[in-house]
Amino acid sequence: MNQVRLHRFVVIYAAALILLHGIILWNARHLIRKGYPDFTIFYSAARLVREGFGHSLYDLQVQYRVQREFASGVSIRQGALPYNHPPFETILFMPLSSLPYLGAYLVWDTLNLVLLAGVLWCVQSGLEKKWPGLWWGLFLCLAFFPVCVALLQGQDIILFVLWFAAAYVSLKRGNDLAAGCWLGLGLFRFQLVLPFVAMLGLRKRWRALAGFFAMAGVLGLVSVAIVGWHGLWDYPHYVWFVEGTMAHEAISDMPNLRGFLAALLTGRIPRLVLDGITVVLSLGLVIFGASHYKPGLKGERFDLAFSLCVVIVVLVSYHSFAYDLCLLLLPVALVTNYVRSRGTIDLPRQILLIGPIFVLFLGPLHMVLLIHYGQLNVLAILLVLWAWAIGRELALSSLDEEALLPSSP
Secondary structure, three states: OOHHHHHHHHHHHHHHHHHHHHHHHHHOHHHHHHOOOOHHHHHHHHHHHHOOOHHHOOOHHHHHHHHHHHOOOOOOOOOOOOOOOOHHHHHHHHHHHOOOHHHHHHHHHHHHHHHHHHHHHHHHHOOOOOOOOHHHHHHHHOOOHHHHHHHHHOOOHHHHHHHHHHHHHHHHOOOHHHHHHHHHHHHHHHHHHHHHHHHHHHOOOHHHHHHHHHHHHHHHHHHHHHHHHHHHHHHHHHHHHHHHHHOHHHHHHOOOHHHHHHHHHEOOEOHHHHHHHHHHHHHHHHHHHHHHOOOOOOHHHHHHHHHHHHHHHHHHOOOOOHHHHHHHHHHHHHHHHHHHHOOOOOHHHHHHHHHHHHHHOOHHHHHHHHHHHOOHHHHHHHHHHHHHHHHHHHHHHHHHHHHHOOOOO
């Protein structure tokens, strides 16, 4: 397939997916108006803080009372949809909480589109070979099913991806301190940021760790100002309670290692053994990612190493859902750019690197796995294969560069 036909196919395919996503959003408009989306938790939490009830932020009865004020038409909800994010994030949504719920939701989704453009701008600024254009990148992002889910639910994952993109640029430019600060801002999804920080720690990137912990300290003080020391101390117990009582049934929907192993082994081996296997394999993946993120990597080889680490972050995250796959937009962009820039890569290597991206953009497949079967966890197999392919390519690209070096006389 020549370049013109390939480009035409991508445009038509992406346009069809965007149309499908638009239909999904349009058909869900009545549910959105009633308060079904996850945006409910951010809106209600911000209202509590704005009205001076920050100390009750993690009281499920108080949360439910507030949610009933604007989402009383949610028939499937017999209790609060729990706000399980750190206290400091409520500040972001406080301006929106003064608006009616639907207006706040629409403003937030509009801001998410701006944030998505910011992600693309950040990634472009870190590349040696630029993309065709920002609008083209945004067009392709809207064809990604996890982005559709993030917009439908009014989630905060796109903001998190922006902080990760900013960290990518900072790390590539050698500004580890700033990278750590950007990652610290992503602590509202600590289950996704901590594995990456662990890989930085294994590589002894002390300045990045210093920036991260400095930002964590600042956000911790902000959280104390919102909920008090007692509220902050009880937060881990609250999160563990919510995870154990309300999110356990949704494990099979998690597109990560935990979800896959739980779906495969639950009921066949003791729970403690299952958890132990998950922890050991997760640690192995983190070490695998850190071992490939070597000092001195530059250019497109750095992009590959960063991409590998991000794929592993999604794999080993303890808690993730379909919208969390938005983080994979970063390795999708970086790996695609790598293949475009290196015309010497043979076809099998291209297939190993690009093939998983094609599957990730099979939106209808994701819908079937998520909605019909509730088994989005099978995507973990794809991510493991992609991580292996990226790690393999890093090793091969190193050999290619060594072969190009002039031999000593």
